Amino acid sequence: MKIAEIYPSIQGEGLLAGQPSVFVRASGCNLRCWFCDTPYTSWQPEGSDLSVEMIVAQLAEWDTEHVVLTGGEPMLFAESIPLTTALRELGKHITIETAGTLYLPVECDLMSISPKLSNSSPQGPRDAAWRRRHEQSRHAPAVIGRLLAEYDYQLKFVIDTPADVAEVEEYLQAFPEVDRARVLLMPQCADAEQLGRQATWLEPLCRAEGWRYGARRQLEWFGAARGT
Ligand code: SF4
Numbered sequence: 001m002k003i004a005e006i007y008p009s010i011q012g013e014g015l016l017a018g019q020p021s022v023f024v025r026a027s028g029c030n031l032r033c034w035f036c037d038t039p040y041t042s043w044q045p046e047g048s049d050l051s052v053e054m055i056v057a058q059l060a061e062w063d064t065e066h067v068v069l070t071g072g073e074p075m076l077f078a079e080s081i082p083l084t085t086a087l088r089e090l091g092k093h094i095t096i097e098t099a100g101t102l103y104l105p106v107e108c109d110l111m112s113i114s115p116k117l118s119n120s121s122p123q124g125p126r127d128a129a130w131r132r133r134h135e136q137s138r139h140a141p142a143v144i145g146r147l148l149a150e151y152d153y154q155l156k157f158v159i160d161t162p163a164d165v166a167e168v169e170e171y172l173q174a175f176p177e178v179d180r181a182r183v184l185l186m187p188q189c190a191d192a193e194q195l196g197r198q199a200t201w202l203e204p205l206c207r208a209e210g211w212r213y214g215a216r217r218q219l220e221w222f223g224a225a226r227g228t
Pocket of ligand 1: 029030031032033035036037038039042043071073099116184
């Protein structure tokens with residue numbers, strides 16, 4: 001599978017924020033969010049084709065229990081199945097970060113699902129073809145339902161404006177089984193400065209309306225640097 005990078009860092013988002021982890025970043029995505037913070041795995045995918053054995057050998061460099069399989073979209077690659085089986089055999093804790101549009105029967109301890117709202121659609125004048133594909137693919141309720149049923153999960157929504165919060169509320173009506181304590185609202189932002197600006201309204205809104213605010217600590221800790 002095509003891999004953009006493998007690196008040790010600290011999980012900056014979600015219920016496991018603060019957890020030292022090794023990140024395996026698959027390159028390739030079936031969506032094209034305009035705000036994608038890893039365009040080198042979506043708009044201009046980069047990386048090398050690595051076998052499962054090569055990935056596992058690289059991971060052996062670090063004695064870290066937690067492995068995060070991220071992207072891009074790791075569920076795009078059938079190799080994620082034998083890779084997660086190998087990680088399970090090594091006793092690793094496995095988080096998979098996915099947009100929840102594709103299903104694979106993977107081994108996973110935390111399915112970290114970031115469904116893409118209408119605010120994600122690419123808007124550039126040359127993006128018409130991708131806009132159509134993105135809109136056709138970004139919402140896959142049958143996949144979301146299956147992931148929620150089969151795995152421990154968290155749902156992370158990217159919020160740009162207060163209207164997006166109303167869209168999350170509407171979205172969740174189709175999934176009454178969702179535990180609200182596992183839903184995080186994260187600010188859409190590209191750097192620590194924008195994160196600070198978005199937090200000034202989103203954090204109080206979350207407190208007032210009973211949502212969990214999803215910090216993006218990696219931007220505070222490392223900036224928007226690759227490999228962090
Ligand atoms: S789903 Fe994730 S990796 Fe794919 S384009 Fe959107 S933000 Fe980027």
